[in-house]
Amino acid sequence: xxxxxxxPRYKIIEKRQSVAFWCNPISGxxxxxxxxxxxxxxxxxxxxxxxxxxxxxxxxxKDRFSAERLKxxxxxxxxxxxxxxxxxxxxxxxxxxxxxANVLTFGAGSRLTVL
Amino acid sequence: xxxxxxNSEALNIQEGKTATLTCNYTNYSPAYLQWYRQDPGRxxxxxLLIRENEKExxxxxxxxxxxxxxxxxxxxxxxxxxxxxxxxLCALDMRTGANNLFFGTGTxxxxxx
Numbered sequence: 001x002x003x004x005x006x007x008p009r010y011k012i013i014e015k016r017q018s019v020a021f022w023c024n025p026i027s028g029x030x031x032x033x034x035x036x037x038x039x040x041x042x043x044x045x046x047x048x049x050x051x052x053x054x055x056x057x058x059x060x061x062k063d064r065f066s067a068e069r070l071k072x073x074x075x076x077x078x079x080x081x082x083x084x085x086x087x088x089x090x091x092x093x094x095x096x097x098x099x100x101a102n103v104l105t106f107g108a109g110s111r112l113t114v115l
Numbered sequence: 116x117x118x119x120x121x122n123s124e125a126l127n128i129q130e131g132k133t134a135t136l137t138c139n140y141t142n143y144s145p146a147y148l149q150w151y152r153q154d155p156g157r158x159x160x161x162x163l164l165i166r167e168n169e170k171e172x173x174x175x176x177x178x179x180x181x182x183x184x185x186x187x188x189x190x191x192x193x194x195x196x197x198x199x200x201x202x203x204l205c206a207l208d209m210r211t212g213a214n215n216l217f218f219g220t221g222t223x224x225x226x227x228x
């Protein structure tokens with residue numbers, strides 16, 4: 001089974017520029033998540049999709065972050081304009097709850113550096 | 116306020132010993148508690164989960180306990196090996212309508228040969 005694919009792996013931009021990250025989840029996984037992981041911290045949920053609908057985006061800074069999951073498969077996370085504090089790893093994960101628990105499969109992440 | 120705390124940022128142990136990592140939480144009532152392993156430059160990988168009505172779960176050299184009264188989970192790696200060196204994250208599965216996980220900050224484990 002192929003894992004969760006993310007690109008790009010690394011991105012360096014100047015503040016106020018824009019950036020987009022792409023994620024392709026495991027085939028058949030209806031739920032897709034974007035997490036932000038700042039160095040030395042645990043992942044923090046930004047947005048959760050169920051198929052192509054948003055389930056939770058309460059922690060997404062909507063003035064600069066946006067995400068979409070057209071057709072309920074792959075997803076794009078955009079930051080515009082970027083700030084220095086957006087430097088982090090952006091992790092995409094997917095899940096297909098079968099046992100009542102919510103086990104996530106993560107991609108390798110996209111590391112963003114904002115200068 | 117809600118908190119998830121994992122013991123010391125870093126833990127060093129000798130190869131062959133048992134590593135014990137703790138996860139304490141306040142003002143949460145998780146239905147499940149999960150443990151993930153994260154290697155540098157990689158995403159977290161799921162290891163084990165334990166339900167609120169379970170006291171203990173084992174998988175090979177791994178053991179997890181869950182005490183909802185103490186609001187604590189312990190994660191044990193027996194007969195530790197240098198390959199076990201990684202950051203270990205606990206995650207609370209709240210089973211809310213959104214079904215998302217709340218992660219701790221992680222403990223970086225180093226197993227010294």
